[in-house]
Amino acid sequence: QKEVEQDPGPLSVPEGAIVSLNCTYSNSAFQYFMWYRQYSRKGPELLMYTYSSGNKEDGRFTAQVDKSSKYISLFIRDSQPSDSATYLCAMSDSNYQLIWGAGTKLIIKP
Amino acid sequence: DGGITQSPKYLFRKEGQNVTLSCEQNLNHDAMYWYRQDPGQGLRLIYYSQIVNDFQKGDIAEGYSVSREKKESFPLTVTSAQKNPTAFYLCASSGLQETQYFGPGTRLLVL
Numbered sequence: 001q002k003e004v005e006q007d008p009g010p011l012s013v014p015e016g017a018i019v020s021l022n023c024t025y026s027n028s029a030f031q032y033f034m035w036y037r038q039y040s041r042k043g044p045e046l047l048m049y050t051y052s053s054g055n056k057e058d059g060r061f062t063a064q065v066d067k068s069s070k071y072i073s074l075f076i077r078d079s080q081p082s083d084s085a086t087y088l089c090a091m092s093d094s095n096y097q098l099i100w101g102a103g104t105k106l107i108i109k110p
Numbered sequence: 111d112g113g114i115t116q117s118p119k120y121l122f123r124k125e126g127q128n129v130t131l132s133c134e135q136n137l138n139h140d141a142m143y144w145y146r147q148d149p150g151q152g153l154r155l156i157y158y159s160q161i162v163n164d165f166q167k168g169d170i171a172e173g174y175s176v177s178r179e180k181k182e183s184f185p186l187t188v189t190s191a192q193k194n195p196t197a198f199y200l201c202a203s204s205g206l207q208e209t210q211y212f213g214p215g216t217r218l219l220v221l
Contacts, residue, residue: 008150032208043114043200043212044153088152092208097168102152 006101019076023089023101030091035074038086114213131186133201142184143202
């Protein structure tokens, strides 16, 4: 079993829909959680960073961490075609190494 | 502008040849990383360095080598021992927090 599980998709939704992306993990020591967005043939860019449990909101994006269930989510409101990308979750127990999900490919249809 | 640069954008390797990928950062970050990404897959850690003149193997270090002679630079050499080098190579750096910042990547192809 991988330490971090993420559905690879693709996930296809119509423009304007609310998108929910998820990762599950097995290591209860993880306390730093990140979401990255990667466009095709580009380097990943940091979208959201959360420490421990709770919610964090930034514009149309909301990151949610449920440590009791070992489950993290990224919600995108009012999705746009420009949100079409691969979304990678990553997490750490503070040893400088990130453990990565495989990434979910998201397609927003106009 | 602060950031991470990688060069070249595309690199072609002949069989038996060693090639070196460049990674430079001006973010004053202590830690630097090299990842490999294959189509439809996540990131796999090749090597990382937390301080100058020191580096550690990641999950897939075989067939690769690195050096960290300067804080700003962390070049990766893909040796002839790496039998399946075709992939997208990403360099990253991090400062005091765990978040990593990535360069634009180098795509390595085998002739």
